[in-house]
Amino acid sequence: MRQLKGKDFPKLLREIPDKPSLLYIRGELPSPDLKYLCVVGSRACSIYGKRMTQKLIAGLASYPVAIISGLALGIDSEAHKAALDVGLPTVAVLPSSADDASLYPASHVPLAQRILAAGGALVSEYKAPFKPATYSFPARNRIMSGMSVATLIIEAGEKSGTLITARLALDYNREVLAVPHELGRETGAGVNRLLREGATLVRGGADILQALGLKEKDIPEQIPLPTDLTKDEARVLHALTEALVRDELIERAELSAQEANVALSSLLIRGLITERLGKIERA
Template sequence: IVELPAAEFPVGLREIPQPPEKLNYRGQLPAADLTLLSIVGPRKYTTYGKQVVEELVGGLKGQPVGIVSGLALGIDSLAHEAALKNGLYTLAIPGGGISDERIYPASHKKLAYRILEAGGGLLSEFDPDFQATKWSFIQRNRLVAGISQATLLPEAAPKSGTLTTARMTADYSRDLLVVPGSIFAETSKGVHQFLKLGAIPITSKEDLLDALNLAPQEAAPAQASLALSPIELLIINTLTEPTHRDELIRKCGLGVAEAAQTLMMLELQGHIASEQNVYRRCL
């Protein structure tokens, strides 16, 4: 564990109101030329939220991007896992100290070790043996929001604690990126609040690259398509011509919520595209 001199604090953390007085770290700090993206979300995530994180982070593979999150249960750990899976740098900023005894939650100690082994880092403004408390998580959130150029919010209910970090992101003049969800999903209502206030909607991997000012990489030739689920195949095979969303749902015999989630994932994967609720195949 190394204490970082104030002059060497990441630029983003020197710019925020009430910057940290000190920082301790383990492992590697992010390189100066990395674009940092914070990903935050609820501890109790949905299948949709998990798919969004895996799909969007997967779309950053090979890019000069680092993923920042809080090592917490739920979306945080999914973000770190997705970064590791795709060979991206990842930085964990937990709500307590970063000694072996104080890593929180203790169930993520192995994840913390994997982050370090992969060349990532742990960062905290608390003493190494500080035990996480309710207020320390709120205090930590400003570091997660401040260190990155943008923060991505995959899903959040209206009263989710995650919204604190989202508000800080906006307050710090960083880009807040949100993934729209079903209007029937409680776990998307918090996201939609920020969408109405001007947050940047992310509906595909290409959207995320644009928001981070990154150019897409050319796909390897003859690359096999990802395996599709039976429902995804049903939708694609039904789209023999541009079709309105309501008509497509009727033809496929799907529920509205199930169809909305599957259509969103197919768009994120680049298999289909839509304009004014009319869908077409991209195959």
């Protein structure tokens, strides 16, 4: 673990009025040439929220983007996982100190280790050992939004702490992006209100790229596959160049029915594929 002083902070973090005096870093911060995108949302995320997190971040895979989030349960951890799955750098900003013994939530120590193994970073303004306190969560949020060009809100209820991050981003004159939700669903009430109040509507990756000041490629590069797939899972995804019925997919992947069913079940649980109207396609 090393200390980072104010003059060495990411450029945008140096600009906020309430920047920390010192940061403790494990790992390496992404290149300053990348666009930092803060991605946050509800801890009790819905299937829709999880799917949109994976889909939107996967769409950024061939662009110079780094994903910033808070390692929390729900959307935050899904954002880190989605970034890791497609090879994007990711940084976890913590409400605790960055040592394994204090890291919050403790259940995400393996995810934190995966972030470090992939060349990412854990960031905290607290010297170890420090367990999170009530005040350290909004304090963490200001660092996430402060170091980012824009903040993407995937999912949030009316009283979600995620809205604190959105407010801070606005205070710092950074763009707030929001994913629309079905009316009447509590998990989306907060983001729908943000949209009503002027947040940028996100319909797909192109909207995020525009907010980051990046030009969408005319011919997108193929999104890389997650690095922790089994051989059978990789064959299924390679075969899914279009929506296919199950029997046709099994034939194209050259797998037995049993092998294919095991791989499909795993990919469905991870949100990497979807099944609609009898056809299977990449999420």
